[in-house]
Amino acid sequence: MRRTRGSHVQRTATVDEFGRSSYHRRSLLKLLSTNGENSIVFTAADFKAIVSGQRRGIGAALARCALRAAETPYAAAMLWRNCRYDRGAAEVHRVEVPVISVGNLTLGGTGKTPMVAWLARWFRNQGVRVCLISRGYKTTDGARNDEAIELEHRLPDVPHLQNPDRVAAARIAIDELDTQLILLDDGFQHRRLHRDLDIVLLDALEPFGHEHVFPRGMLREPIRGLRRADVICLTRADAVSDSARQALADRIIRLASGVTYCEAVSNPSGLLNSTGRQRPVQSLQGQSVLAFCGIGNPAGFRHTLESAGLDVLQLREFADHHHYDRNDLRRIADWAASYPSATAIICTHKDLVKISLNALGKLPLYALEIQQDFIRGRSELESHLYSFTGAIE
Numbered sequence: 001m002r003r004t005r006g007s008h009v010q011r012t013a014t015v016d017e018f019g020r021s022s023y024h025r026r027s028l029l030k031l032l033s034t035n036g037e038n039s040i041v042f043t044a045a046d047f048k049a050i051v052s053g054q055r056r057g058i059g060a061a062l063a064r065c066a067l068r069a070a071e072t073p074y075a076a077a078m079l080w081r082n083c084r085y086d087r088g089a090a091e092v093h094r095v096e097v098p099v100i101s102v103g104n105l106t107l108g109g110t111g112k113t114p115m116v117a118w119l120a121r122w123f124r125n126q127g128v129r130v131c132l133i134s135r136g137y138k139t140t141d142g143a144r145n146d147e148a149i150e151l152e153h154r155l156p157d158v159p160h161l162q163n164p165d166r167v168a169a170a171r172i173a174i175d176e177l178d179t180q181l182i183l184l185d186d187g188f189q190h191r192r193l194h195r196d197l198d199i200v201l202l203d204a205l206e207p208f209g210h211e212h213v214f215p216r217g218m219l220r221e222p223i224r225g226l227r228r229a230d231v232i233c234l235t236r237a238d239a240v241s242d243s244a245r246q247a248l249a250d251r252i253i254r255l256a257s258g259v260t261y262c263e264a265v266s267n268p269s270g271l272l273n274s275t276g277r278q279r280p281v282q283s284l285q286g287q288s289v290l291a292f293c294g295i296g297n298p299a300g301f302r303h304t305l306e307s308a309g310l311d312v313l314q315l316r317e318f319a320d321h322h323h324y325d326r327n328d329l330r331r332i333a334d335w336a337a338s339y340p341s342a343t344a345i346i347c348t349h350k351d352l353v354k355i356s357l358n359a360l361g362k363l364p365l366y367a368l369e370i371q372q373d374f375i376r377g378r379s380e381l382e383s384h385l386y387s388f389t390g391a392i393e
Helices: 022-032 044-051 058-086 112-125 146-154 166-177 223-228 242-255 298-307 326-337 378-392
Strands: 099-104 130-134 160-162 181-185 197-203 231-235 260-272 288-293 311-317 345-348 363-376
Touching (some): 099 112, 112 260, 112 363, 112 378, 130 146, 146 160, 166 181, 231 378, 242 260, 288 298, 298 311
Parallel strands (some): 130 160, 231 260, 288 311
Antiparallel strands (some): 260 363
8 A cells, every 4th residue: 555755845847747748848849949949840759759769860869869968857856856755855635535546657648548447437336436536637728638528428427527736626526526535547746645556557568668757768757666656557468479578577576576566458349439329349340441549659549459450551640639620630531531442530539529520521430449458467456446445335
C-alpha cells in the first residue's frame, strides 16, 4: 500500500503538470526553431523519430544534443520535487475514502482509459460507489475533454470530475456525490493527493521512453520513479515477443523490488458509429480499411487494428487530443476517396466522440471499441482491490 509523507508544495505548472502541459512541450521544442520565435521545426511525429534515434544525420544528431541539454534541468526538477515529498517537505492531502491512481511513467498513450474503465466496472460489480477524477487536460470553459466523454459512454453510472485541483475534486466527490472510492486518472506524478494504491502502466511498445526524460526522450520523470509504484502493468503485452516481454518483466521487477506485476492486452470488442449502433469487428475482417487517430500512441492503435484482422491500408496520425474541424474532416474524406479499395474508415472512440458523423465522404466511419484483458497477474491485482472492498464494507 502507498506510504505518504509531506507538507504543502506550490502548484507550479512546470513541475506539477510535467508531461501533460502542451505549453511546456512547445516551449522546449522552440529550442530548435529556425528563427528563435514561435515556429517549431518538427511535429510530434518528427520529435518521436528524433528522440528514438530512427532519424539519422547531422541535423537529427544536433537536435538530440540540444534536447539532451534541456533534459537535465527537467530531470533535476522532478528529482527535487519527488525528494521534497519523500522527505515530508511537501504536503500530501488525505481524504476520507480510498484513492487508487492509474498513471504513466512516459508521455503518450499507455492504455489508461481501458484500465480505468476496467477498474471502475470491477468496483461497480462489487457494489462500490466510484468516482473518476482527472485534471481535465485541454478543457475550456468547464467543458469536458474527449477522455471524459469517452468514459461517460463506457461508464454511464460512474461520475467523472475534471479539475486541475484534484484535492478539491476529491472532496466534492465525497461530500456531494457520496463517493466510496476514487479513481485518479493520470495521477502518478500528481502527489498532492494521497493515494492508497499506485498503478503505473508501461506500454510494451515504448516502455521506458527511449531511456531519457522529456524533451530528450518520452519519460515524464527518471525511471527510478517506478519505486513508488504498488502495481506495474505492462499494456499491449501481446505486441512484443515472449522473450522480449519476459526481459521487460525482469527489468521492471529489478527496478521496483516487491511490486505487483501484471500484463494486459487490448482486445477489439466491436465497431461503433456515432449514433451508438454496433457491429461485430469480424464483419470487416480481411477487408481493406483506412484509419486515423489523435492519440498519444498511434503505433498501439495500429497494432490493435491489425490484431483484429483488419487490412490497414494507411493510418493517418494527428496530435494527441486533436480537435477536428471541418477542414480536417474534408481532407480525411478526400484522402479516403483516393483509396477505392477501402470499405470503411476506423478511428478510436476518443476521436469519434469529437466528430459525431457516421460517414466521411462515401465511407462509413466507425470507432474500434476495445476491452482490457489480463494475461498475467490478474489475481494478484485483484487481491489489492479486494482489500478496499473489505474496508468499505
